[in-house]
Amino acid sequence: MSITLTLLIPVATALLLLCIPKDKTAELRITALFGSLATLAFSLALLGGFDAQYGAGFQFTEKHEWVPSLQVHYHVGIDGISLFLVVLSALLTPIAILCSWKSVEKRVREFHIALLLLTSGVIGVFVALDLLLFYVFWEVMLIPMYLLVGIWGGTERIRAAVKFFIYTMAGSLLMFLAILYLYQHTGTFSVEDIYQKPPLTGTAGLLCFLAFALSFAIKVPLFPVHTWLPDAHTEAPTAGSVILAGVLLKLGIYGFIRFAIPFFPEAAVLAAPWISVLAIIGIIFGALMCFVQEDMKRLIAYSSVSHMGFVVLGLFAFNEQGVQGCVLQMVNHGISTGALFLLIGAIYERRHTRRIIDFGGLAPVAPKLAIIFFITTLSSIGLPFLNGFVGEFLILQGAYSRNIFYAAFAGLGIILGAIYMLTLYRRIFFGETDREENAEMKDLDGRELAFLLPLVGLMVFLGLFSPWFTAKVQPSIEVWMTLLLERGG
Amino acid sequence: MDKWIFLIPLLPFLGFLVNGLLGRRLGDRAVAIIGCASVAGAFAISVASFMQVYDAKPDTFLQQDFGAWIQAGDLSVSFGLIIDSLSGVMCLVVTGVGLLIHVYSTGYMKGDAGYYRFFAYLNLFMASMLVLVTADNIVLMFLGWEGVGLCSYLLIGFWYKGLANCSAGIKAFVVNRIGDLGFLLGIFAIWAACGSFEFSAIVAEAPNIDSSAAFWICLLLFVGACGKSAQIPLYVWLPDAMAGPTPVSALIHAATMVTSGVYLLARLGPLFDAAPGVLTIVATIGALTALLAALIAFSQNDIKKVLAYSTVSQLGYMFLAAGMGAYSVAIFHVVTHAFFKALLFLGAGAVIHSLHHEQDMRRMGGLRRRLPWTFALYLIGGLALSGFPLTAGFFSKDEILHIAHSGFGNIEPRSVLWSIGLLTALLTAFYTFRQIALVFFGSYRGASEPQASEESAAHGLELDKVKESPLSMRIPLIVLAALSLTGGFLAIPHFLQPGIEIPEDGKISGLIIGGIVSIAGIAAALTIYLRFPQALKGFLSSAPGKLAHRLSSRKFYVDEIYQKLIIRPIAIIAEICFYVVDRLIIDIILVHGSSFGASALGHLLRRLQDGRTPTYAAWFLAGAILVLAVTLWAAGG
Amino acid sequence: MTLSLDLCLYLCAAVFSIGVYGVLSRQNIIVILMSLELMLNGVNLAIISFGRYFITPEGSALSGTGASSSQIFVIIVLAIAAAEAAVGLAILLAVYRRWRSARVSDMRLLKG
């Protein structure tokens, strides 16, 4: 029941919000916050109850008939891979609500409803064990995100929202076709059952894999289908960016892990070198893009392209280190990029500009902001002692085992990452405080610290105690690798 | 003692946390005490551990393991610390010199707004450096490795209001990262070859690794070492790093951090022994770096830049030694170099402090009367650097030259490298005393000479206002001077490699040659700069002299070459990628193009609907005929 | 002399086609209405021909219900054609009231 509750609480809260008059913004915010905290509590209960030694299969499973004629079931469950993604999603929602406390003034009720529905949708994707259920969640969450960008976003929000929506839908509709084709082939939507059936091979398998892969690659986003991301990120409100970077991008990777690769192992292995190369191009290309950006949010968006390239690279190394690193790095990226967006949001709230050139010398003015931003920057560039390093290390180790050149070229991304992030930091925080607006800027307040410090804590914690994380994921990855081998990958 | 070695890095780290988080409220005095005390504690424990290792039989060590840090499948990295003879020596140097520099800094940084921040960073640096030194596996070492890089970045850009300082910090960090990528790849290769990250396991496995794998592993690791230890081609960051406060230059960019590359090679000595090809490269690069940096040091006008290039040059010596397989000799030079170069930097710091942050030697001169203590101590440092007989530098440097000349273990003598080394020794003595001559002899030029650059803060300080620095700065100098004079008598090579056999024949003659070269250099410099400055000017205005001077003072245009060949192209590629690939090809042509195509098609088809009924009927008829035709055709076919 | 079925069908196809041509080429709505009637009548002819064809010389039905049904069919089609003409004229009246024109190509408000 706990998974269902985690899924339902946001929806229930959203319905509750509908009953509160729309001008009572404080009540709306508090209700939404409590709802999201309750979700977080339930997801933490999942984390607490999770048994790392459970062996093969999923935990907390629930299975009910949903659409009997298609044998679609409401079938949910989690394993080590989805566990932390669920927790991450649940964690970022209260943070998103908190960070919008002051910045979102219009249509407060709708905003929180969209945010909560988005949470439900995202968690649903991570827990669904029925292909069609997964697809339903996958699409359901698009609409709130679309509205978040389109209604509460910046000046170019509509264009960005439409681009985001059509881009992602184009991919997922093709996947929809592949899902139906697969259903025709296997006669079931149950993920576990499909794992047991002989996989689709040959051209059909390849085409289906490509349809899945395109959809997931757009979400990741993998070069060259990444161009929606900078627009969506730049225009989205802070909360939207946080969720987008923190969770939505992970859906693509998760889709690869759970569906695309085990369903079509033959095609996946065939495509792996190509996808790895795309990932590496993405790593370098995304990093290079950061050099040219004037808008800090856009810069971080492109850095996401680069970072997610690493994640894909690790996954397609198809070895324990790579996959482990991939799962870890998903969470890491959610935390650190999420934090970066929060920080930029905080700056934007104060200065109403995101152009890097408008800043400089903030370090003495806002020391707390400067310190947290710096730690986050370090986490983002993968400094040991913080979380980013462990993930990147494992990914590169995995990639190295696959092909030495993967690691070598991907490693360039680390160097470039250091350059653009430190330059960004320098341009914002160092130098003379020569503008009056900057000199008068306020430092972070208690509310902002309340959602930033936990993230910083997580960065340090995961940087030092990653085995706590990996031990929970390890058995699932072993199962996954075995599955891949059995299915001819 | 082995229960407590974790405190060696932890104490400074706690110091960092306390100073960093509470420093602003604690006040400068408390900050200084915490900063120094934490390092002193680490020093005490290092001494104690070292004594334990020293007393015991060879090959003993203290080890402590705190469980896993990274774990994935069969890959595992632990928080494990080890103190053996090598790391013991390094710990002593790091904590010892570090302590002195901390004490020095209490005086040097007095009154700076970022006082607590400075000590926090320094403590963090100590912690990272000590992790680097005491790590029992290469990944943990990498943690320290990156940590010191970070602190280096922070401290170079310590005065962050000057953007140039920050840029220098970024340059240091990024160039280091280039090396770190090599290091990382080397780590991966090690794991692929040995299945473990622990030094003991790697060393044990080293003889079994096939030679090409060993070659690549060592080459990659050496790239890492090049970055951190400022060797060709990655040395460019170190001179710029002088933007940081002088104690930082002394501690990080002379005594400790920059030597960690040498330490890495020493740590994995047996592995490098399995890759003789790489050793050749190491030795060659080392010798070339030594020469190149010495040539550049010739014409620098910034007091710290001279020392910085000298550091690069001395590091070259260390790599030359390591490249000969004589890791212990390299470490020996690391130790002595730490003493005298720290002394020189701190002395230079004292000068700078006294001159209110003037660094341009052209605006100095004649200071020996106003700053007698500083002059004396600086002179000792200069002598040691020049390898004046019986000083620390004399022994360690000449041991290196001697090995290069006579060969070591299985390594053949490399006489070319030896001659380069010897030439460099001459140059070293020359530029060192050129500096001493410019700073301390002659007449004071600070009030008259126009400012060389806008950055120098002093505005024509009068000579009689120049004052000797406070006691807190002088005491560390005295200690270091003592060590620079006596450090050469430490039998470090024999302690580190108990079975070491340094070939005896020709050793004495080598020492004599070294001594002569050093004295010759010193004499030449003093003669030229003090007696015949006009002749020098004459030479410099002649065509070859101009060329040589320009090459040297413009650092052989290496920065410009990098700028043109690497940085500019990357920037251009980034612009092209953004505007052409990302914006134009992907976004506009492909993404918007497809939507535009759909719209255009829609627009075209829309014109079918022209509003006239007969047209509609005609389309209908055409459709009907088509359907009929297709049906009948399909039936026939 | 007996008319072969083929010949009848050609005839009705011709009548139908004339109707089609009329609809396509004529501007006057009345003429178009007439052409539409022509099309239906052409088909009617075919139905009747088929009905005749299904009756053997002996007077018994060749197949199923075809023969008798064809007559019903024709009558119903005639009725429908009449109704259709009525509706058409009604619409035409409304159109003429609004547009003061009976030229079909004048009505081009709706397009695109």
Place this chain on the structure above:
Amino acid sequence: MDHIPTFLQSKLSLGQSAAAEISPGLVSAGDFQAILPALVFIATGTLLLMLDCFTRGLSHTDETRKNRSSLSTAINFLGLLGTVVAGACACASMEQADPSLAFQNYIRVDSFSSAVSLIIILGTFFSLLAAIDYLKRFDAEHGEFHCLVHYAAASMLLFVQANNLIMLFLAVETLSMAAYLLTSYLRDSRRSVEGGLKYFILGSFSSGFLLFGLTLVFGATGELELQEIAKSIAGGEADRSLLLAGMALTVVGMGFKVGAFPFHSWLPDAYEAAPSVATGFMSVTVKSAAIAVLLRFLLLAAEPAGEAGTASVTEILSSVLSLLAIATMLFGNLVALMQNSVKRMLAYSAIGHTGYLLVGIVAALGPGGELAPDAVIFYLLPYTLMSIAVFTLLGYMGRDGKDRELFEDYRGLSTSRPALALCLLVILVSFAGIPPTAGFWAKLYIFRAAIAGGHTWLALTGILASIVSLYFYLRLVVNIYMRPAEEELDADPDSSLASGLVITAAAVALVILGLFPDLEFGSLIKALGK
């Protein structure tokens, strides 16, 4: 939907048993029972016509407005009542599982026809509900409207039940005539009458082709009854080229009614011309009926399998229809992209939806097609709800006798009418086929049937067309939610209760159906019956 539709199972066996049951010259009570819903419609329609005729003088004299409004209330009430009764009758007939024949096999009642009838009745009901507001607002409360709708509904029910070519043609013509008149209902509007005229000319034109096609089929087989035609074809007695030509022309004629490219050209103009409620009514009911009949005709009248070596009639028709489906899907959605008027956009999107339905029909014709008829029926249901709701909205938005049809007119709707906007969002999401709405399942069933039948290319085209369609549905969402209003929408017109009811009900139904898509008609009816 894993069962084979019952009407298909007993396809041939029924033909034989029914033939034995014929008792010529007798019309039994059972016959009337079979067409009871249609009879109810005819009866109410006539009653309303009478009422209107005999009270018209009343309403146009200087009597108080009260009389007039009470009259229209009565008409509205009667109209809705008739629909409800017809619906109840249809539900009752749904109960009987086995197909039955009536009126000498002119009428065939089976679960398929009953299901489609119910959808038609549902559409009629909603349209009449929405018309209450609309007609009042546009001052067009003539009794004919209800009468025409009822007659149209009756003929559609008969159309769906037709088992005989004569019946088929008769029903389609009466239906069309009602539709022509509905289109030009706003007879004072130039547009309305122009649309009616175009619809009439082209409709009659296509009727000619349809009739020609039916005649050729009749001529080739000598039969008028669908099962007999099938038997004749299966027996190889039919003249093949004559038959094929007939089938092709029938497809052309029916293609016109459903609005398939290139026979669609009447559709945008007629949809735009007709009063919004009538557009809603036509767009769902006429299309539902025509699609259902096309499917039935092709399934019942074509032979199940061809001889070895030559392509069977079904196969040929299926490939022709595939081409039409592809062209229709692409055309409708591409042109809808370029519209500035919401109403016209919806018209073109309706063409696109026809394409999806044709995919379902193609799937039904091939092997493994037993899933497809149910898929088609399922598609019609949400489509009905969405279309009616959205055209009701168009009517609701109209002010001062003018429609507000441009995209810009919808700006800021979410602030001035949040609840309405939310419902509209649901409806548009359903149009785009995104879960958790019924539109998603509709597409799912169709594409699944297509893939099951091996028509992956059709499904792929459908997917591509859907991607295109996202843009114009989103465009409306963008205007509703993301752009601020340039001018405030005037206060609610005094009568908007019914419109609101229709829109809300449709949105709620779409969500419920989206969450529990297995609530098929059958089970729903069964649930009601028990």
